[in-house]
Amino acid sequence: METIEAIFTRRSVRHFKPDPVPADMVETLLKAAMQAPSAANAQPWHFIVINDRDLLEQVTTFHPAAESLHEAPMAILVCGDDKLEKRPDRWILDCSAATQNILLAAHALGLGAVWLGIQPDELRIEGMYQLTGLPSHVHPLSLVAVGFPARVPAPISRFHPDRVHYNRW
Numbered sequence: 354m355e356t357i358e359a360i361f362t363r364r365s366v367r368h369f370k371p372d373p374v375p376a377d378m379v380e381t382l383l384k385a386a387m388q389a390p391s392a393a394n395a396q397p398w399h400f401i402v403i404n405d406r407d408l409l410e411q412v413t414t415f416h417p418a419a420e421s422l423h424e425a426p427m428a429i430l431v432c433g434d435d436k437l438e439k440r441p442d443r444w445i446l447d448c449s450a451a452t453q454n455i456l457l458a459a460h461a462l463g464l465g466a467v468w469l470g471i472q473p474d475e476l477r478i479e480g481m482y483q484l485t486g487l488p489s490h491v492h493p494l495s496l497v498a499v500g501f502p503a504r505v506p507a508p509i510s511r512f513h514p515d516r517v518h519y520n521r522w
Contacts, residue, residue, distance in 0.1 A: 354461045362508045363457060366465025367421040369500030373404070374427050378462050382429065382499065385458035389450035392443035398451050401430040401485050403496075408484060412469075412496065415480030419469050425498035428469075429455060430481060435490040445472065448494040455497050465502030468495055 383400055391397065403409060404427040412428070413419045422428060431452050433444025452468055459466035471477045471493040481493040 356457075359457050359461050361510075363460040364506040364508060365467040366500075366502045366505055367424075367467050367498075368503040369421070369424040369426065369465060369498070370503050371424070371426060372501050374464065374499055374501070378464065379427070381462060382455050382458050382464075385454045386429070386431070386451040389447065389454045391447035391450070393439035395437055395439040395443070395447065397434045397437035397444045398448050399432045399434055399491055400451075401432065401487075403428045403430060403485075411484055412480070416469060416471075416477050416496075419496070419498070421467050421469070421498045424500070424503070426500045428499060429497045430471075430485060430493055431455070431495045431497065432487060432491045432493050435492070444492065445494060452495045452497060455499075459497075459499055463501070464499055465505060466497050466499045468497055471495055 379402060383402075386398070386400060387396065403412075409422045409425065409428060412422050431448045433448045435444070438444055456466050456468060471481055472495070478493055481487065481496070485493075487493065
């Protein structure tokens with residue numbers, strides 16, 4: 354799949370088949386995540402692959418938008434590490450880019466995925482710390498549910514020319 358095609362056809366997938374995601378595909382998703390740009394090339398990320406059914410279900414107790422985890426065979430928690438940063442507070446930008454790379458790579462591999470926001474919701478943040486045992490200098494940004502799609506929404510255009518400005522407002 355070409356890059357432009359992947360961008361224009363990727364959709365959030367919230368319904369999954371129960372089939373596990375093969376280890377080589379998981380590794381490809383993680384490699385894609387780590388290819389993301391980062392401020393001063395700090396690469397301040399860590400990833401937790403969650404494929405334990407009990408843990409996935411527990412997320413739904415503190416994350417009201419995580420119903421897709423009832424079906425998803427796995428999720429990837431994207432985290433930023435203060436100790437790896439070279440520029441203060443850039444981990445959110447860096448980890449957002451890594452999250453987008455996971456979404457695009459999943460689509461290119463024939464997988465479905467959906468970005469479940471963790472930041473800046475305190476209940477979700479605390480829930481992920483409790484669930485995964487993150488150290489205090491590592492912060493959860495997003496959780497990406499991943500699996501083989503049970504159904505995929507049709508592509509839509511989100512282009513709004515009235516929101517494009519050149520040189521000045």
